[in-house]
Amino acid sequence: MATFFSSSSLFALLFLLAYHAPTAACTHHHHHHKLKTLNFSLFQQETSNKTGFVILKEVEAGTAPSMAVCMDPLTLKPDPSSEVAGVLEGTYIASTLDGLRSLAIVTLRIKQVKGHEGSVSILGSVHNTKPAVVPVVCGTGDFLFVQGYVTYSPVALNPPSVTFKLEFNLF
Numbered sequence: 001m002a003t004f005f006s007s008s009s010l011f012a013l014l015f016l017l018a019y020h021a022p023t024a025a026c027t028h029h030h031h032h033h034k035l036k037t038l039n040f041s042l043f044q045q046e047t048s049n050k051t052g053f054v055i056l057k058e059v060e061a062g063t064a065p066s067m068a069v070c071m072d073p074l075t076l077k078p079d080p081s082s083e084v085a086g087v088l089e090g091t092y093i094a095s096t097l098d099g100l101r102s103l104a105i106v107t108l109r110i111k112q113v114k115g116h117e118g119s120v121s122i123l124g125s126v127h128n129t130k131p132a133v134v135p136v137v138c139g140t141g142d143f144l145f146v147q148g149y150v151t152y153s154p155v156a157l158n159p160p161s162v163t164f165k166l167e168f169n170l171f
């Protein structure tokens, strides 16, 4: 926690100095809110039967798996061959009868992003084809006691691979 808050404080201060110098004398309360925000994006790179596996097949033909497990690289850019910044480990369980939504139970192990290292756990409903907002449960390491949400969106479907964008909004 200490590292997270102190580094993001420094970031926010630099941001304020660079872009908001004339208003730098505004209230302490306003500054305090800014200090705690950390936003970044990572890309989940999943390949069927390599990094992602179906545990239980769909109930009806043409829908998503009822349960799947994955351990996917998290890259800094949409390109699957771009630099790896962490790994996503998770279980997805169908949560609607049409098979389009699943409950994602996911831990994002982050090796290095903007000088931060640790894990962020998220829990919530995701959609196969549309963006979803998933709450952050908590974190470890530099993300200890973190709050916020992750916007989880499909960006590329190139069977047997698929890429999802995860936009972190941490406070």
Ligand SMILES: *[C@@H]1O[C@H](CO)[C@@H](O)[C@H](O)[C@H]1NC(C)=O
Pocket: 048, 049, 160
């Ligand atoms: C993954 O493996 C399963 C079981 O062997 C097979 O039915 C399925 O077609 C494979 N999927 C892909 C995309 O290769």
Ligand SMILES: *[C@@H]1O[C@H](CO)[C@@H](O)[C@H](O)[C@H]1NC(C)=O
Pocket: 037, 038, 039, 169
């Ligand atoms: C970070 O995300 C929050 C919530 O979406 C937003 O209010 C804030 O402006 C973002 N900050 C940056 C630096 O993008």
